[in-house]
Amino acid sequence: MSAALWLVVPAAGQGRRMGADRPKQYLEIAGRPVLACTLARLYSAFPGARLCLCLDADDARFDPAWVPFAEWRRVSGGNERVDSVSHALEAIAGEASDDDLVLVHDVARPCVTVADLERLHAALSDDPVGGLLASPVADTMKRDDGAGRVAATELRAGLWHALTPQGFRYGLLRQALAAAVKAGIPVTDEASAVETLGLSPQLVKGRRDNLKITHPEDLALARQILAAQSATEPASDQSASAPALAGAGVVARENSER
Ligand SMILES: Nc1ccn([C@@H]2O[C@H](COP(=O)(O)OP(=O)(O)OP(=O)(O)O)[C@@H](O)[C@H]2O)c(=O)n1
Numbered sequence: 270m271s272a273a274l275w276l277v278v279p280a281a282g283q284g285r286r287m288g289a290d291r292p293k294q295y296l297e298i299a300g301r302p303v304l305a306c307t308l309a310r311l312y313s314a315f316p317g318a319r320l321c322l323c324l325d326a327d328d329a330r331f332d333p334a335w336v337p338f339a340e341w342r343r344v345s346g347g348n349e350r351v352d353s354v355s356h357a358l359e360a361i362a363g364e365a366s367d368d369d370l371v372l373v374h375d376v377a378r379p380c381v382t383v384a385d386l387e388r389l390h391a392a393l394s395d396d397p398v399g400g401l402l403a404s405p406v407a408d409t410m411k412r413d414d415g416a417g418r419v420a421a422t423e424l425r426a427g428l429w430h431a432l433t434p435q436g437f438r439y440g441l442l443r444q445a446l447a448a449a450v451k452a453g454i455p456v457t458d459e460a461s462a463v464e465t466l467g468l469s470p471q472l473v474k475g476r477r478d479n480l481k482i483t484h485p486e487d488l489a490l491a492r493q494i495l496a497a498q499s500a501t502e503p504a505s506d507q508s509a510s511a512p513a514l515a516g517a518g519v520v521a522r523e524n525s526e527r
């Protein structure tokens with residue numbers, strides 16, 4: 270039986286850097302919350318995937334109608350992004366096989382294109398380590414001196430922005446995150462945890478407009494990117510409108526242990 274595809278979407282953040290009146294995944298783009306836009310984009314690429322959506326346990330804004338996937342579950346997030354992802358992996362321990370591919374994608378990245386998603390999936394299909402979407406640095410990079418002045422200019426050759434999704438086999442990813450957390454190693458993405466095992470994830474070049482909505486100005490940027498993509502991408506690359514869920518067999522299983 271071919272390995273299953275799991276999607277883990279960390280969406281339990283508070284959006285402190287955004288400074289809005291709600292977590293940034295609930296700010297709107299073209300009348301839909303960021304969360305719905307991101308899930309629709311993932312569904313366009315992987316309609317048969319199984320989704321774990323990491324939400325704050327106290328999140329009262331979430332509406333299951335925003336989930337287009339037939340098989341999905343809500344998992345309670347953790348203190349940090351790595352904890353939220355770890356909770357999701359623990360929640361599917363009884364169902365996932367070690368060889369299943371897990372793609373982890375930030376809910377705050379609604380602009381990822383179907384073409385990039387499909388390219389990443391194809392690139393990882395026979396990669397024993399796994400990898401991530403990334404974009405080469407195009408600006409000169411400065412390191413500060415802690416006092417608002419330049420301490421050094423970093424060579425940008427070979428530097429990449431890590432994006433998401435990041436994809437790894439279930440067994441390896443769970444082992445890597447658990448080891449990093451146990452060792453107290455701060456990891457801000459899945460790839461860095463895998464790297465601490467001495468492995469080198471594959472860099473899959475992705476579009477620079479796969480923006481992570483983080484600061485206030487990013488929301489307007491994301492709106493413009495999605496509008497531009499809708500105007501220029503083939504229909505299949507646009508966010509699918511969430512299909513009517515009536516009869517879609519939505520299975521919302523709250524992971525009460527988390
Ligand atoms: N405890 C956390 C923290 C973050 N995230 C998710 O991880 C992604 C990347 O995190 P970030 O952009 O930092 O989001 P926030 O933590 O919400 O932002 P901030 O750091 O500004 O509060 C986001 O989709 C966020 O929802 C999560 O699931 N659980």
Ligand SMILES: C[C@](O)(CO)[C@H](O)COP(=O)(O)O
Nearest residue numbers: 350375431432433457458481
């Ligand atoms: C995972 C990530 O989006 C890769 O660039 C990034 O590390 C998330 O960082 P954040 O501080 O949790 O937003």
